[in-house]
Amino acid sequence: MDIAGRTAVIVTMHGKEGLIAAGLAGSGLRFLSPPEIDTDRFGTFSGEIPRAGSQLDALLAKARAGLDAAPHADFALASEGAFGPHPAYGFVPGGREMVVLLCRASGLHVIGEDLTLDTNFASCEAHVATEVREFAERIGFPDHGLLLAPPGGSGPFAKDIDGFDALGATAAALLAEHGAVHLRTDMRAHRNPRRRRSIARAVSDLALRLDQRCPDCAFPDWRGVPRAGRPCSWCGTATLDSVDRLYRCRNCGLERVEPIDPDRTADPAHCPVCNP
Structure with missing residues (x-):
């Protein structure tokens, strides 16, 4: 899998192209303009569009969509995050980021990963304005985004809320109508700096794997x-x-x-x- 001088397309709609391109700047890949692909169709963190299959299934589906949308690209790059209980520490929240490089010619791929406890993934039901404020401050709002919905969190979600004034007004309307409001951290990359750091580490892992070559055929990802x-x-x-x-x-x-x-x-x- 020779990549130096070859072309690659980055599949994203949440501002991850800069992170991925910067982390692979030394790879020799030439990055094409990102195609317009609605990656939300592969699943949303708010749950409004369920993810079909596993994290890996969604990751590869995104990359294949990128190759379909950019017929001149030799490779496609995509990322996919998953959040929930950390696999080693029980109910402590954790995040796993996966970044893939998929080869059009061979269909083979290499994946970089980052498994971390550095996440603010959380949700709660608030019944008064002070609870809304306390949760927002705890997860790092407004630098980190928040999603608001009626109780139960089944949607529709209010997104892209900027500042405590807008948060207070949105929460007040939901509290007045429903008596409670569902709060959830916005895990989209452009609204979550902690997740962006994890993606950057996954890209660094991918770059390392691309440099580790099989001694016989020089295929990357030769890692024990x-x-x-x-x-x-x-x-x-x-x-x-x-x-x-x-x-x-x-x-x-x-x-x-x-x-x-x-x-x-x-x-x-x-x-x-x-x-x-």
């Missing part, structure tokens, strides 16, 4: 995946500690295993037998 199994120092049972890294090329199928500190054994505290 740690595998558990380091033996316990007391009883020899395999533990969850990493023992090696598996490298596998998705283009030519080459596989290599690289041991990690082969002479080291695992702490018994991590052993399912010695410390069940």
Whole structure:
């Protein structure tokens, strides 16, 4: 997958093209003017348009739409975010950003990711104006956007609210009509600086993966995946500690295993037998 001097189109409608182009400035790609694509049709954070399939499904659908809309582009770039309970920390909110480079000729792709706790993803039901104000200040409004809707959050949502005066007026109207208002952080990239930082990190990860090449065919994304199994120092049972890294090329199928500190054994505290 040679990318230097090739053309790429960035698929976005929420101001992410600058972030992505800047993060891949050293790749040699030539960026075409972004096509006008309604990426909201692949799903919205407000839930008004449900996302069909997984985060990866939506990501690749966006990239394919970019290739369809820009027939002269060799590659398409797209991003997709997902927010909810962090996979490692239970009910603490987390965000995962994925940025893909999709090749028209081969259909192969490379993905950069960022999994973070640095997110203000949150929602609440407010019954008085002071609760609205407290939630807004807690999530960083007005630098970070807010979405407002009737109780239950099923929409329609008031979006692009600028400043506390406009927020107060919008919330007051909903409180007067419904007795409560649903508040939700606006996770669209152009309204959420924290998310923009996460996207930038995902693009940096993509740039790194593009530089890591298979030693046989030079396809990118030659990155080792740690595998558990380091033996316990007391009883020899395999533990969850990493023992090696598996490298596998998705283009030519080459596989290599690289041991990690082969002479080291695992702490018994991590052993399912010695410390069940």
